[in-house]
Amino acid sequence: MMRLFSIEWLKLSKSRYFKWMMGLWLIAFIAVPFGFNEAISWIAEQGAELYTNLGFDASMLPIFSFTDLWHNLTYVYKLMTLLLSIIVIVNVGQEWEEKTIRQNIIDGMSRTEYFISKEILLLTLTLLSTALLIAMGLTVGYMLSSDTSWSSVTGHMDFVYGYALHVFLQLNLAMLFINVFRKVGLTILLFLVYLYVLVPTFWGINLWNESEVHTYLPVTISWDVVPVPFGKYIFQLTPDHVDPQTLALGAVWAVILLFVNNLLTTKRDLR
Incomplete structure (x- = not known):
């Protein structure tokens, strides 16, 4: 397992796109909660008249209270999973386009080992994003939450599990797309169209027909696991x-996506 991780890391450590994309993702990940807090403070300052007339102050919203924090953060961070998905598409796509997967097989790596190495990458990105989420949540929560009791801190952390599942699902879906189409540019375009055009359109048609079929799609499940807070x-x-x-x-x-990705990786023609 460590050998496969080392091989995958060796590939990524020399990749310029990986460093840029991960750097962009990390900056956004760290900046989001603090930027959001500054925005709330600015709204509160601008809303002095509203507070005077209605008794409402934006800073009174418990957005960063531990009772709401985990739900709010997981939902916002969920929006940035697309960056990780693009990393997966480019990483796997370069293997297909540059035929390095064939070279790996020639050098003695089995197809199953190659598949496992890619899933290790997906699992690593999932665990890394989840760990950073917990670290940012605890940092922001202890800074801004009025209640820092153990029960308050951990009472709603089930949303963290939901976030981890969302990331792993979407990354495997991205891997499915690139395993099917094999071209990086085309796959990114089709993946974006699927996420932001086809799926919402299908949702709208199903809602209009009062059907619940769309609720069982992998993208819907991935998004519904952390609903809008x-x-x-x-x-x-x-x-x-x-x-x-x-x-x-x-x-x-x-499990279904893992099975299909395994089939596409281990059984499909490498040409």
């Missing part, structure tokens, strides 16, 4: 915890 601030009903059924469906889709 901000409705609670305008008195909309919002889940306080991750839905266990959604987690279970996500785990099923993860």
Whole structure:
């Protein structure tokens, strides 16, 4: 396992795109909560008149209270998974385009080992993003939350599990796309169209027909595992915890994607 990780890391450490994309992702990851807090403070300052008339102050919203923090952060960070997905597409796509996968096989690596090495990359990105999420959540929470009791800190951390599942699912979906199409530029375009055009269109058609088929799609499961949290601030009903059924469906889709990616990697013609 460590040998496969070392081989994959050797490839990535020499890749300029990986350093730039990971650097951009890391900067955004760190900047988001502090930038959001500054925005809330600015809104609070600009809203002095609103506070005077209605008794409302934007800084009163418990966005960074531990009771809300994990849900809010996981949802916002979920929006940045696309950067990690592009990293996976480029990484796997270069193997197909430059025929290095064939060279790996010639050099003695089995197809199964190659597949495992890519899944190690996906798992590493998932664990890294989850660990950073926890670190940022604890840092921001202890700085800005009024209640730092153990029960408050850990009471809603199930959203962290939901976030980890979301990342792993979307990265495997990105790997599926590049394994099917094999061309980096084309795959990125089709992946974006799928995520932001085809899936929302299908959602809209299903909602109009009062159908729930779309709720079982892997992308829907991936997104629903951490639902939109901000409705609670305008008195909309919002889940306080991750839905266990959604987690279970996500785990099923993860197994399915692993199986299909394994087939495409180990059985498909390498030409």
